[in-house]
Amino acid sequence: MTLALRSLLLGGASALALGGAALAACPTATVADMKGLSPAFPQQFELAELQEAASCAMAFAENPEIAALNARILGNPELPPVAERLPAEPLVVAPYAAIGTYGGAIKGLSRATESGTSDVLSLRHVNLVRYSDDLKTLVPNVAKAWSWNDDYTQLTFTLRQGHKWSDGAPFTAEDIAFWYNDIITNRAITEKTPDRWTFAGEPATVEALDPVTLRFTFAAPQPNLLNRWAADYGQTFVPKHFLGRFMDKHNPDAAALRAQHGFATEADAVNFYYGNSDWKDVPSPLLKDPAKAQAIGVGVKPTLESHIVVEETSEGRRLVANPYFHMVDTAGNQLPYISEIREDFVPEREVVNLRILNGDVTWKQQAVELNDFPLLKENEAKGNYTAALAPTLGETVYYSFNRNHKDAALREVFSDVRFSQALSLGLDREEIVEIVYLGQGTPAQAIPAEAATVNFVTERHRTQFIEHDVARANALLDEMGLARGSDGVRRRPDGQPLAFRIQFASQGSPVQLHELARGYWADLGIRVDLREVTSDEYRAGANANDVDVFIWKNDGISGPFISQDATMLVPPFGDYFNPGGGFEWAEWKATGGASGTEPPADIKELWDLAEQFLSAPLGSPESDALGARIIDIHADNLLKIGIVSDIPSPYVYSNALGNLQPQTAKTYDFYWTYPYRPQQWFFAN
Template sequence: MSKYIIAGAIALVAGNAMAACPALTGPDQGGAYPHLFEKTEFENLQSCTLSFSENPAIGQLNSLIAGNPALLPLAQRLPQEPLIIAPYESIGQYGGVLNGISKATESGTSDLLSVRHVNLVRFSDDLATVVPNVAKSWGWNADFTVLKVNLRKGHKWSDGSAFTAEDIAFWYNNILMDNNVIEKPKDRFLSAGKAVKVEALSDTTVQFTMNEPAPGYLDNFAQDYAQPFLPKHLLENFHPEFNADADKLAKSLGFDNGYALINFYYGQSDWKDIPTPLLKDAAAAERLVEAGFTAIMPTLESYLVVEESLEKRRLVANPYFYQTDTAGNQLPYINEINEVYIGDEDIQTAKLIAGEVDYKAQAVNLPQAPVLLENKDLGKYEVYLRPTIAQTTIAFNLTDKDLEKRAIFNDVKFRRAMSIAMDRDQINEIAYFGLGAPTQYTGFDADTTPFITEKQKTSWIQFDQKAARKLLDKAGVKDQDGDGFRDLPSGKKFELNIQYATQGTPSEVVEIIAKSWTDVGVKTTIKEVTSDEYRNSQSANDLSVLSWVMGRPLTNIASNIETLVPPYGSFFDLRTGMLWSQYLDSNGAEGVAPPATVAEMKKLTDRFVTLKAGSDESNKLGVKIADRVIDDLFIMGTVKAVSPVYRSNALANFEVPKTSSYEFYRMYPYLPAQWYFKN
């Protein structure tokens, strides 16, 4: 071959390699995953070289982050292997403030948490495929006992420090498993009830070694609010295992010891919306900045908090965020998030109608939909009615402080009576405009879990107050004084009060339930409280009747069975059997021994998480679990319906979610870092 032909070919290849990359949009661009590319993958597919650009305002935004160092150049802020996003509709433009509403600091906040959230992986918008995010790739051994996760070279925390596998090992071994910080690690992060072995094999590879097969372990991170990494470079300064002078340093900053300062940053919780140091103690936060530390913990998220009060929270774009679009623009496009706290549903609705909000789904209840739809042109927004996964459920406190009530609540005849006493058709018509279906709580999402049967979905949901009265009589709850209302077996008045928060239960639902129960002789009143009041009372075992949204998809339960065993979820769920949980946690030293069905359920669920979701063995076991949920009837379903999703017309690259639900972490599957505002 002529040397001139060879030289020409080399020049052609070099020219192609240096060509500008096309600004591709949409899901189907030839990558391994919809909307996603690794940098090298994208450049090879397009025969191009990406060049990168930054938000012109990023320096000013960085200056708002108390204690953050001066910015490094963009080439040093992005990883060597950034995650490349092909936007849904179009390459965006920088600027603007995303306006959102939450109920309070730690209430109704998942909407905006999901906008900024990151984790090792996520579910794609098909809600079935696990795709890369913080993690570049991963691999299991044959029996799902060893998981290796590969991270991105050059990834940095929001303060410019290197993010490595050590930050994951530190989170697990030195925070999660240290009872000075976390009193009791969540079961979903354990294997066979014991610690997982977590090792940093290199800067970019971390290995998880299980005690038994755990095929859903990685999937848990695809949908979980908890992030399996913490900034070791910051927290190790105050951890006595890493710094012999940790307590001395902490005391010089006004804290009792190093652990107290770690908890000041971290808050003893993986939940991200606990108050930051800016709200906990502004003077202490200022001392940290003066000593050379940041005022809040560095993050990998797309936004971080810069101002916080009891009325609102302000966040700015992370200048070290690891994602770009296909044109090389660092994400996110939107400069800031403004989150205000509105506890009153009527005021929240008024702000939505006025178009003062850009996105809202959580705690927007279906009864609000007609007025929102009526005013959408005036307010320049859209409202989408999307299927829910969870439904409003109701339960009785199985370890109620009143021992006589507790005995009644633990009689399955009573629970069955109260279930069939509820007029679910009326709930559907009045609260859900006929758009739902009466459905029993089965633990799993009854609509998308393939093994849930029609019989399971409809067990104990028929409206039959005559049969309910007979069951109540058999349970010993009778009208003894002739006043028309049933009494406890001792003759004491038997009255129920449903305390509820509209974040979890529409008012119309509890109004109908209270009337239905009163109609069969169980006098029932209702009282609306804030989400925080409800959750605190529930956790303190102070409520007799409990109500919240419950129900999860198969993929979610296959990696996390906490809503199937006492106390049936976390602080943010419906919880009953709190004293059963206390008994189990203390090996019988405290609390109340649970009935045998609890131990039987635990055996089933412990086996369930060792099986691959969707396999025949897993499905057969799932049927048994759902049957036990229904037979126990510790939690009762009401109506499964649709729920509104609100979005400003100005917000671009917004993909309407398949469900209006928390269970896949709201907008997390839909790449909100590429949202932007149209001119």
């Protein structure tokens, strides 16, 4: 590339005489009109790819408010021109319908600082790769390209030349190696490396080969691992230039810097900003200790996302556009179009609905329940919004009785598969469909694989014990020896009345469902107490093994998800946000039998099967055979009682939003809006 052309591409005029020929401005391709262009990946181009295909040269433009927005980012310096802020290799996005206009604020709602927030978080999310909106095609994002060796034990990423963090510092392969080698696997910072970031029980080797080339090497084949970056909230990059300065390895003056800001250890300093988690809704320094953040001079750690947090209180968050964001549209306008995100914390469902009805919400997806849809639909004109329905994945609410219960008598009852079979038969799913789900959905069991995304789920897996058969249910309970007392309530093995509590959060399951279940199970002679709590309270109790029944939506089960993360396949059959039980079994495995409870033989088998499943390409005969055996074990033990699948689910958006298209699916499994490119949304009026 000549110096003259390089200068142009970094922000010169829109045309240049080169070798006697003028290079015109690039065609403003949209998904609706691709101007005859066929990109290598759907709906996006690499800059060089577009310019070569269209014989054009791209000049860049910026949000006219960007300087004012940047001034709100604590610690950010004044901005250089947009061409110097963009990578030399920006990602060029074809908007859905139109080149957008700048400005405005997305108004979103979450329940609390760590509750119901992933919907809004996904609006700004980036990762190394993502899924296109067909939910099948992997496409570049932060990474420009990737390649595997022949046996899937080595994965190499190529990053974008000149990519920068939100504070203008270079983003390089060193930032990914730093995340893995100095934070995730560094016990001084992270006490235990998350299982999801070890492979066949071993850490990966992560090497920055040069500023734009990174290599992962694994102890076992990982053919499906790209799916993690494509659908996962976790980001595998952190700013070494910022966090590394608190660490002795990277800064000879780190101890003095820590002392200056009142950090006792490296972990205290790093986790003040990192949060000891790649889950981004943990309280930021602006909420935890705003005075310290001000003293350090940086509010939150630099980001690669489209927006960065500039304010956070117990009432909500405020974010502004990242002035160094790596995407542009086909006209050369730096994205995002929308200047701000305003996220308010509103825990009450009725207040959420009222805000939507009043037109005070731009986008709302997570925790909008189907039985709210008639109300939302009736008031569309009043609030100038649209309420739509989308297909769902992983929306089958489940009940999983605690087979590792701390109460020995309940443990004995819950561990007998006949109990789960009986209570499943006691549910009238047809009535539940009509009352709770407005006649939508299909009765089904909850298994850890979404049938629409894999080849190995059978009709038996989905439909056993779903009929409403009270006589058969009672016969199973009688067979267990759970005789009824004179009051009609069955007795536990220790003679006490058989009773348990359903503790639930409405974010994870509808209250009407539990009210109906309580009645159905009372008819079987079982006392059920209901208690609604916040999501945080439920998760705290469930992860401490202090609940009788584990309850949530059966998400994290799509093929792309389970093919690279065995969380749903093995005890405790879920993660912190959605635990499914078996904590004593998991402890037994983690400690090599030193503590915890030894599980039955077939449950023990799941760990070996899952490891093999992760090493087989999804959809291959080997993968399907392993998947079938895993699902057989879950189904034979009825580890989770499912209710209804294939439920369409509402989402709501302002009619002012442009470049919005109907969703292929509404699902956490593909991280909500991430496949639908919210960076190219704009306010059309």
